Amino acid sequence: MVDQRQAFNASSSTQTQAREFDAGLRAYMLKVYNYMTSGVLLTGIVALMTSQSPAILQALYQLVPYGDGVAIAGYTGLGWVALFSPFAFILAMNFGLNKMSSSTLKMVFFAFAATMGLSLSSIILMYTGESVVRVFFITAATFGSLSLYGYTTKKSLSGMGTFLMMGLFGIIIASVVNMFMQSSAMHFIISIVGVLIFAGLTAYDTQKIKDMYFQVSHSGEMAAKTAIMGATTLYLDFVNLFLMLLRLFGDRR
Numbered sequence: 199m200v201d202q203r204q205a206f207n208a209s210s211s212t213q214t215q216a217r218e219f220d221a222g223l224r225a226y227m228l229k230v231y232n233y234m235t236s237g238v239l240l241t242g243i244v245a246l247m248t249s250q251s252p253a254i255l256q257a258l259y260q261l262v263p264y265g266d267g268v269a270i271a272g273y274t275g276l277g278w279v280a281l282f283s284p285f286a287f288i289l290a291m292n293f294g295l296n297k298m299s300s301s302t303l304k305m306v307f308f309a310f311a312a313t314m315g316l317s318l319s320s321i322i323l324m325y326t327g328e329s330v331v332r333v334f335f336i337t338a339a340t341f342g343s344l345s346l347y348g349y350t351t352k353k354s355l356s357g358m359g360t361f362l363m364m365g366l367f368g369i370i371i372a373s374v375v376n377m378f379m380q381s382s383a384m385h386f387i388i389s390i391v392g393v394l395i396f397a398g399l400t401a402y403d404t405q406k407i408k409d410m411y412f413q414v415s416h417s418g419e420m421a422a423k424t425a426i427m428g429a430t431t432l433y434l435d436f437v438n439l440f441l442m443l444l445r446l447f448g449d450r451r
Contacts, residue, residue, distance in 0.1 A: 226411050226425055227349065233304075233429030237311035238436055242334075244315025249322035258316065264451075270320055280316040287313065291430065300422035307426050314437065321444065329449040336447070337440040344397055345432065348404030355402045362402060365395045385445070392442035400435045407431065 248254050255261060258277035259270045273281060287310035291303060298306070322330060348355065369392050376384045407428035414421040 222415055223408070223411050226415075226421060227408065229422075229425045230407060230428045230432065233307065233426055234432045234436065237307060237429065237433045240308060240311045241315040241318060241437070244312050245319045245322060248316055248319035255319070255323075259320065270323060280313060283313045284310055284317060288430070291427065295423060295427065298423075300419055300426065303423055303426050307430055310430070311433070318437075321441075321448075324450060325444060325448040326451055329447065330444065333444045333447050334440060337436065337443055340397065340443075341400055341436050341439060344400040345404045348401035349408055351401075351405070355405045358398055358402050359406075362395055362398050365391065366399070369395060389442050389445040393439065393446070396435050396439040396442060400432070400439065403428075403431045403435055 248258070258274060258280055260272040260274060260277075262269055262271045287306055291298075291306055291310070294306075295303070369388050372384065372388050376388065407424075410424050410428065411421070414424045
């Protein structure tokens, strides 16, 4: 009788711990998605405000008249800084992860999202507002479905990681080469492959972020930092998926 009672108590304790872990995981993933969504919204707001400010546009871009509006002929010195500053923030977040507090890391993340808005303001000048909104919702639906799959699937997606990273480096190199070639066919191929790569990365990264919780759940501060870094990863997947889809389905002005 005593053994049965001990077994029952042990089973109840295990079930309680499992429920607490599941609740912690849900809260952790919700925090990741909240940061990521807030970052995307901040980027969109900054991009929209920048595109509607002639003074800021002139500070960032070399503009020439085109039809009823203007076109971008190049970047100013400040424009080049705005273009590459998001990379500086990403490097700071990765290399300063252990030194920064979670609150500092959060501020750096939102600063990164804001500078991304500056660097992406050009797309509102290049594409019609209707097509930007349409592709945004297509991206949101696609991203949501793939991220949900990555979160719920029992199948390990770790085997995709190496292949996807190789593909990512491949399209980066191809994009740099095409800056000089200006090939419309290569541009189309890069966009198609890019959609596939970032679609796969969305599911893969979601599962990876979920699995990270097993390693950091015991540390509140590290879990908070990991949530911010996970949000940054999903943010980049979302933005790049959006840009690739916009290349395919966006209507240029």
